[in-house]
Amino acid sequence: MAFNDYLKGIFRDCAKDAFGVELNLDSIKVDKAPAGTHGTYGVNAGFLLSKAIKKSPFDAAAEVAKHLENNKNITEPQAVKPGYVNFNVSPAYYSQQVEKLFSDPAFFFNNSGEGKKINLEFVSANPVGPLVVVSGRAASYGDSLAKLLSMSGYKVTKEDYVNDFGRQMDLFGLSLKERYMELFGTPANIPEGGYMGQYVIELAEKIKAEKGDSLVAQYKDNFDLKDNYFRKLGLEKMIQWQKQTLEKFGVSFDNWFYESELHKNKEVEEAFARIEKRGLFKEEEGAVWFKTTEFGDDKDRVVKKQDGQFTYFASDIAYMLNKFEKRGFDRVINILGPDHHGYIKRMEAIVQGLGYEKEKLNVIILQQVNLMENGEKVKMSKRAGKIAALDDLIEEVGKDAARYFFIMRNFNSHLDFDIELAKEQSDKNPVFYVQYAYARACSILVKVKETSGRVFKPEEADFSAVEQEEEDLLLYMLNMPDVIKDAAGKYAPSVLVAALFELVSKFHSFYNKHRVISENGEVSPKRAVLILALKKTLETCFDIIGITKRERM
RNA sequence: GUGCCCGUAGCUCAGUUGGAUAGAGCAGCAGCCUUCUAAGCUGCGGGUCGGGGGUUCGAAUCCCUCCGGGCACGCCA
Numbered sequence: 001m002a003f004n005d006y007l008k009g010i011f012r013d014c015a016k017d018a019f020g021v022e023l024n025l026d027s028i029k030v031d032k033a034p035a036g037t038h039g040t041y042g043v044n045a046g047f048l049l050s051k052a053i054k055k056s057p058f059d060a061a062a063e064v065a066k067h068l069e070n071n072k073n074i075t076e077p078q079a080v081k082p083g084y085v086n087f088n089v090s091p092a093y094y095s096q097q098v099e100k101l102f103s104d105p106a107f108f109f110n111n112s113g114e115g116k117k118i119n120l121e122f123v124s125a126n127p128v129g130p131l132v133v134v135s136g137r138a139a140s141y142g143d144s145l146a147k148l149l150s151m152s153g154y155k156v157t158k159e160d161y162v163n164d165f166g167r168q169m170d171l172f173g174l175s176l177k178e179r180y181m182e183l184f185g186t187p188a189n190i191p192e193g194g195y196m197g198q199y200v201i202e203l204a205e206k207i208k209a210e211k212g213d214s215l216v217a218q219y220k221d222n223f224d225l226k227d228n229y230f231r232k233l234g235l236e237k238m239i240q241w242q243k244q245t246l247e248k249f250g251v252s253f254d255n256w257f258y259e260s261e262l263h264k265n266k267e268v269e270e271a272f273a274r275i276e277k278r279g280l281f282k283e284e285e286g287a288v289w290f291k292t293t294e295f296g297d298d299k300d301r302v303v304k305k306q307d308g309q310f311t312y313f314a315s316d317i318a319y320m321l322n323k324f325e326k327r328g329f330d331r332v333i334n335i336l337g338p339d340h341h342g343y344i345k346r347m348e349a350i351v352q353g354l355g356y357e358k359e360k361l362n363v364i365i366l367q368q369v370n371l372m373e374n375g376e377k378v379k380m381s382k383r384a385g386k387i388a389a390l391d392d393l394i395e396e397v398g399k400d401a402a403r404y405f406f407i408m409r410n411f412n413s414h415l416d417f418d419i420e421l422a423k424e425q426s427d428k429n430p431v432f433y434v435q436y437a438y439a440r441a442c443s444i445l446v447k448v449k450e451t452s453g454r455v456f457k458p459e460e461a462d463f464s465a466v467e468q469e470e471e472d473l474l475l476y477m478l479n480m481p482d483v484i485k486d487a488a489g490k491y492a493p494s495v496l497v498a499a500l501f502e503l504v505s506k507f508h509s510f511y512n513k514h515r516v517i518s519e520n521g522e523v524s525p526k527r528a529v530l531i532l533a534l535k536k537t538l539e540t541c542f543d544i545i546g547i548t549k550r551e552r553m
Numbered sequence: 554g555u556g557c558c559c560g561u562a563g564c565u566c567a568g569u570u571g572g573a574u575a576g577a578g579c580a581g582c583a584g585c586c587u588u589c590u591a592a593g594c595u596g597c598g599g600g601u602c603g604g605g606g607g608u609u610c611g612a613a614u615c616c617c618u619c620c621g622g623g624c625a626c627g628c629c630a
Binding site: 084 | 559565570572578589590591593611626
């Protein structure tokens with residue numbers, strides 16, 4: 001768990017001032033002290049210092065404890081068992097932090113990104129069909145990650161790459177044309193590898209409704225794959241559809257980047273020349289190969305085919321060059337599906353081949369999603385026409401549940417998406433659990449205003465005596481900025497989700513044990529402020545996850 | 554065959570830059586509503602952290618090996 005950097009700082013300073021030892025903030029671990037031990041928090045100070053000051057971890061911890069006795073932010077420092085220093089936090093610290101939470105607009109933010117420009121590419125689904133469930137995971141994950149990174153001081157561009165250049169698009173255009181002509185009596189002749197799905201027929205019908213038979217005469221005998229009106233029309237409609245789906249999902253992109261642009265602007269040739277100049281190509285069997293093996297790939301990759309055409313891989317090179325050079329991104333993050341892990345090496349080869357360090361590229365492979373219903377996998381097969389469309393999923397379980405479930409697990413874990421559970425409106429469903437907490441908090445605040453006729457200010461809260469549940473609530477709220485920093489650094493929105501769940505559970509416990517408004521109608525300023533702070537914290541978290549803030553449930 | 558991901562409670566998973574008694578949720582059992590939303594709370598039971606070996610004061614975490622599950626290995630895009 002990422003624990004409060006502020007507290008860590010106290011120990012870093014202590015180590016430096018008292019012992020002349022420079023500690024890395026990340027090596028300092030502040031945790032909640034286990035039940036039954038002294039104090040609220042514990043820090044691994046003894047282990048960190050024992051070597052430097054040539055004492056056993058426990059003795060080192062004792063030294064640290066002694067030096068912290070007069071610190072104004074912590075109280076009762078004490079060396080514990082193997083080498084920890086456990087301590088309590090002073091009321092002054094709590095007051096100061098809570099006031100900051102309200103007054104400092106950047107309270108939940110950090111600046112580990114230092115304004116660096118990140119290109120975050122995700123979804124990038126082929127525009128030949130509706131978005132499917134896997135894209136939903138990518139959309140949830142990418143959007144939440146973008147928010148986390150922005151809050152951590154990065155300048156993030158969310159980008160969707162549209163593969164509108166290759167054969168798939170050609171075949172889609174042709175399939176669409178055949179379906180359209182079919183509506184006017186010409187039997188459809190769907191090409192090999194073409195698209196058989198029902199949605200193609202529906203799209204053709206839509207086009208018929210819009211344009212009538214006006215396209216029949218003109219395009220009936222046009223078999224040009226690239227210069228094909230239906231190809232263009234199909235692309236437009238599909239992107240429009242994807243955008244609509246994503247909008248329902250609360251996800252939007254800053255940029256839709258079309259592969260065809262790279263060809264139109266001769267950037268593919270340019271990229272090709274760039275790699276060629278660096279001597280990274282070889283010719284074999286009439287094709288041009290990029291020697292990606294020089295960068296750890298298991299085989300070289302064709303860039304230009306025998307017939308002189310560039311491969312998709314050539315576009316990738318141009319695209320990467322565009323990101324780094326034309327647009328000056330400091331870092332490129334690529335979120336890919338589970339079937340793409342073989343691509344990492346060759347993508348790294350591109351980056352290095354263009355003369356950049358491979359660390360500038362982060363490829364994240366999202367593992368597969370299994371839709372589960374009644375304990376069984378729902379089979380998804382494009383070929384059988386049974387597409388697990390994201391639209392259907394959103395319709396079925398709602399946006400909030402879908403977005404929450406998709407980032408509940410870390411990206412490298414397979415995700416079992418339990419449809420029944422996501423639909424359930426009960427305590428079993430974690431989404432409702434957290435949303436319920438927000439509604440509850442809002443409801444209390446309404447009552448507070450009704451009974452007292454006013455809103456309480458942070459400085460009215462007195463934390464000199466806090467109950468266990470109050471302190472827990474405080475602790476988890478004040479720790480949220482560090483959770484956000486940690487989650488961003490690990491590219492793991494799931495870290496935030498877990499912390500949010502814990503925070504909410506602390507609140508529910510608090511609620512069941514203590515009253516903000518006593519039975520005789522008196523409002524505790526401290527508790528009213530706590531709930532206000534909670535509301536703000538939850539809003540921040542909900543925005544990151546992309547779920548609705550419902551004031552009533 | 555090669556490469557990547559995974560293996561932790563009955564189920565789904567946290568925890569993996571080595572640190573305190575391995576944690577949640579669900580499922581099971583027992584309680585809590587004349588009280589700010591019971592879509593909530595409290596308690597109980599449940600574990601050879603896939604097996605084995607190694608490194609270490611200390612291993613779920615690092616190394617080796619084996620076993621099991623998933624996915625990928627086109628001059629397709």
